[in-house]
Amino acid sequence: xxxxxxxxxxxxxxxxxxxxxxxxxxxxxxxxxxxxxxxxxxxxxxxxxxxxxxxxxxxxxxxxxxxxxxxxxxxxxxxxxxxxxxxxxxxxxxxxxxxxxxxxxxxxxxxxxxxxxxxxxxxxxxxxxxxxxxxxxxxxxxxxxxxxxxxxxxxxxxxxxxxxxxxxxxxxxxxxxxxxxxxxxxxxxxxxxxxxxxxxxxxxxxxxxxxxxxxxxxxxxxxxxxxxxxxxxxxxxxxxxxxxxxxxxxxxxxxxxxxxxxxxxxxxxxxxxxxxxxxxxxxxxxxxxxxxxxxxxxxxxxxxxxxxxxxxxxxxxxxxxxxxxxxxxxxxxxxxxxxxxxxxxxxxxxxxxxxxxxxxxxxxxxxxxxxxxxxxxxxxxxxxxxxxxxxxxxxxxxxxxxxxxxxxxxxxxxxxxxxxxxxxxxxxxxxxxxxxxx
Ligand code: GDP
Ligand code: IMO
Ligand code: MG
Numbered sequence: 236x237x238x239x240x241x242x243x244x245x246x247x248x249x250x251x252x253x254x255x256x257x258x259x260x261x262x263x264x265x266x267x268x269x270x271x272x273x274x275x276x277x278x279x280x281x282x283x284x285x286x287x288x289x290x291x292x293x294x295x296x297x298x299x300x301x302x303x304x305x306x307x308x309x310x311x312x313x314x315x316x317x318x319x320x321x322x323x324x325x326x327x328x329x330x331x332x333x334x335x336x337x338x339x340x341x342x343x344x345x346x347x348x349x350x351x352x353x354x355x356x357x358x359x360x361x362x363x364x365x366x367x368x369x370x371x372x373x374x375x376x377x378x379x380x381x382x383x384x385x386x387x388x389x390x391x392x393x394x395x396x397x398x399x400x401x402x403x404x405x406x407x408x409x410x411x412x413x414x415x416x417x418x419x420x421x422x423x424x425x426x427x428x429x430x431x432x433x434x435x436x437x438x439x440x441x442x443x444x445x446x447x448x449x450x451x452x453x454x455x456x457x458x459x460x461x462x463x464x465x466x467x468x469x470x471x472x473x474x475x476x477x478x479x480x481x482x483x484x485x486x487x488x489x490x491x492x493x494x495x496x497x498x499x500x501x502x503x504x505x506x507x508x509x510x511x512x513x514x515x516x517x518x519x520x521x522x523x524x525x526x527x528x529x530x531x532x533x534x535x536x537x538x539x540x541x542x543x544x545x546x547x548x549x550x551x552x553x554x555x556x557x558x559x560x561x562x563x564x565x566x567x568x569x570x571x572x573x574x575x576x577x578x579x580x581x582x583x584x585x586x587x588x589x590x591x592x593x594x595x596x597x598x599x600x601x602x603x604x605x606x607x608x609x610x611x612x613x614x615x616x617x618x619x620x621x622x623x624x625x626x627x628x629x630x631x632x633x634x635x636x637x638x639x640x641x642x643x644x645x646x647x648x649x650x651x652x653x654x655x656x657x658x659x660x661x662x663x664x665x666x667x668x669x670x671x672x673x
Contacts, residue, residue: 237450238457238498239668242484243464244557246473246511248537248544249504250569250652252276255292255460257650257657258502258668262458264300264450265293268490269480270462271308271341271372273365275538279655283324286538290317291460295326300450304443305337306480306490308372309385311432334436335443336386340429342397343420344404345371351411355475362476363513365539373479385440388433397429398422444492451497459487459498465557473600476515484561500668502649503563505554505640507571510544512537516603519547519583533573548581548610551643556596558644565649565667568637571629572653577615580636583608584643613639621654626661 239258243249256278259265267274272288278295279285287294289310291301303309318329345368352371354361364370375382381400387393401422409417451457465483466472472482480486488495508529511517520526526546529535535544558566574580585592586606597603616630623629629637629651641648647665662669 237454238459238493239500239502239671240459240461240484240487240498241502241504242461242561242563243482244466244503244505244554244561244563244566245464245509245550246466246517247462247464247482248275248510248512249464249506250277251461251504252278252287252292253569253652253655253657254502254504254567254650255458256280256295257660258458259293259296259299261456262293262299263455264302264447264457265291266302266304266447266457266459266491267291267307267462268304268459269306269482269486270478271367271369272310272313273367273369273478273539274462276460276462277538277655280657284655285321287317288539289313290321290332293458293460294321294329294332298331300331300333302333302443302447303335303338304447304491305335306486307335307338308341308369308376308480309334309338310341310367311385311429311436315432315435332439333441333443333446334385334439336384336389336440337442337444338385339372339376340383340385340388341368341372342383342400342429343425344401344408345375347404347408347420348411351408358475360476360514362515363542367539370479385433385436388429389437389440393430394426397426401425447491447493451493457493457497459491461487465561466553468560471560473515473603476513476600483557484563500671501561501563502668503554503558503561503566503646504569505566505644506569507549507574507636508533509547509550509553510535512540512542512544516600516606517545517547518553518586518603518606518608519550519581520545521547528576529573532576533570548583548608549640550583550608551640552583552586552594552596554640555594555644558646563646565647565665566641566644567650567652568640568648569652571633571637571651572619572621572659574615574636575619576617579612580615581610581612582639582643584611585609611639621659623653623661624658626651626663629661
């Protein structure tokens, strides 16, 4: 029973990093398989806070192999920065990192394109990307003409390829800047810089597809660390206000190179309310005092970009959809402590679109924009729950809130989180992933 995956069921930042860190000790291998340094996963333990954008959150647990698989778009400068920071803080096990030679490399032109094209044609609302070059790099990967994989940097012709791509990108960027001041990119400098990155990273680079297939065939326990959230999935999310990878459960196989038969358990991560950073529709958004109260209590500011996150009530229509889409077996409800102090809470159980009630999540963003949430109001609780370590320690209203979420989403709650630290976690009687991954 080797494969467990951790998938965010909302718009990212559901506290996946905390659950990956908790589950890592039960696994031999932890894999990042999609996205890139647009992620910001926070792990808190031993009084220390670690913020990881690119390295798997498993890197903090000794003896675990961490893999960055081929589906990731890879910013080498960021990887080196994170490695150096961890080494500087005494995390010694970075030797266990394996870096796919298939990852597509993010270059300076990708950052420039990300800044210039942060919108969908015909729309006035920006996507609000993280500016990390993610979309442009995936675009070049699929387009093939201007793409380079990490393995290419170790082959003859790398310099010439960088020169050709830089020349083409300078033309494109000049057009995008449309007469504004534009400093052309310097191919020779880029080559030197990326050659140095490649030299530094060479000890970690290998064929991770082969490594993972062999590990799975040998029955090793593999933990897949999803980045972003299922509502940001490029095919199944709130397109075009999404990221550029398959961030729902359906992306695990193509990103990692491991067939779906090795994914045995999917654990969905759900924040006890909703947040979104960047543009796009958000039916339960509370752009008011309620949203601000949640933002203050949950410290809802982006890990990567520090932007204030948009906050709102829990949306069970959306989570039921992403849970089914991702094949979720059980959920973890995170940041429950943030909701202490509300007299009552609202859960969106249906949408009203053009006068019709539905519990189907719309496929078109225009319909989602029109969706009026139909709320169920439930009692809140005033107690501080950060010290709770069993379900019985929680106020009855908090337990009822969890039960109602499980009922609406249609899967059991396996863990509840009441604070950032590893210890601030409540297991429930349901043991799905926890029982399987021993
Ligand atoms: P990720 O991207 O899904 O890994 O989530 P982020 O790290 O971006 O955001 C989650 C934030 O919530 C981090 O700052 C965590 O340290 C913090 N956190 C995790 N679990 C809890 C919890 O149960 N309560 C509170 N108050 N904070 C939490
Ligand atoms: P983690 O893994 C929250 C959002 C951006 C933007 C959209 C596209 O920490 O949950 P991109 O830079 O990917 O092209 O931006 O996706 N976004 C995230 N929001 N958490 C994330 O990652 C995100 N990664 C991207 O804000 O709306
Ligand atoms: Mg995050």
